[in-house]
Amino acid sequence: MKLATxxxxxxxxxxxxxxxxxxxxxxxxxxxxxxxDVGAFFDVSQxxxxxxxxxxxxxxxxxxxxxxxxxxxxxxNEVLSAYVSELQRRLGLNAILAAPRAR
Amino acid sequence: MKLATxxxxxxxxxxxxxxxxxxxxxxxxxxxxxxxDVGAFFDVSQxxxxxxxxxxxxxxxxxxxxxxxxxxxxxxNEVLSAYVSELQRRLGLNAILAAPRAR
DNA sequence: TGATGATATAGATGTTCATCAATATGTTTA
DNA sequence: TAAACATATTGATGAACATCTATATCATCA
Numbered sequence: 001m002k003l004a005t006x007x008x009x010x011x012x013x014x015x016x017x018x019x020x021x022x023x024x025x026x027x028x029x030x031x032x033x034x035x036x037d038v039g040a041f042f043d044v045s046q047x048x049x050x051x052x053x054x055x056x057x058x059x060x061x062x063x064x065x066x067x068x069x070x071x072x073x074x075x076x077n078e079v080l081s082a083y084v085s086e087l088q089r090r091l092g093l094n095a096i097l098a099a100p101r102a103r
Numbered sequence: 104m105k106l107a108t109x110x111x112x113x114x115x116x117x118x119x120x121x122x123x124x125x126x127x128x129x130x131x132x133x134x135x136x137x138x139x140d141v142g143a144f145f146d147v148s149q150x151x152x153x154x155x156x157x158x159x160x161x162x163x164x165x166x167x168x169x170x171x172x173x174x175x176x177x178x179x180n181e182v183l184s185a186y187v188s189e190l191q192r193r194l195g196l197n198a199i200l201a202a203p204r205a206r
Numbered sequence: 207t208g209a210t211g212a213t214a215t216a217g218a219t220g221t222t223c224a225t226c227a228a229t230a231t232g233t234t235t236a
Numbered sequence: 237t238a239a240a241c242a243t244a245t246t247g248a249t250g251a252a253c254a255t256c257t258a259t260a261t262c263a264t265c266a
Binding site: 009012013015016018021024028029075077080083084087088090091092093102 | 112118121183
């Protein structure tokens, strides 16, 4: 999966806030949480949690799933993997993998 | 190599600005550049380049090497690799690698 | 030593953004 | 339908930050 520059930049920014990164990490660990669950783990207001989840969703690193009055969020592993790959590519960390195969 | 939380956060922020990320990418591609070289690639003022390079150096993703009146910068691959590894760990992207070996 | 060139610092400015209180919207249940 | 609950939105505020101009520092060279 290939990320557009715009998407890459947005994900970088989404990860740059420690609070938001912690929320994403919690989602990665637990698999799926609703807003209240997330809020229970961190000492921030409900609107702030909602804001961070929205940013993460806008960057497509999490997906939103509405179930009745609840709203579940889970990580999008495909996008996260694509982000890490692109980051490695840009930073030249995949030189060995990208090198032409010896024969 | 293990990154402290503080270092991880700082690197995330260093990568969050597209201009700074582009500078880092250029350094990764070319190996080693001085300030003027970097400035020649991007349409920003000399103090801005100096500022970005300082941020990257503070985050330890690049290293500074003074040679006379010039100042060369090159990426620190060890730190960058450690960052990507820690990111993967936090995002749960290394589940397969981390799994206990089958026997 | 004085001029030129490379880089860093200081200070200012406008923008982005994390956060909150208040409120709105939508959903469930008594 | 009214109350209670979950989430989203609005608007405000203060902090962080990217960028610039001006200037300082330091090294080289004529």
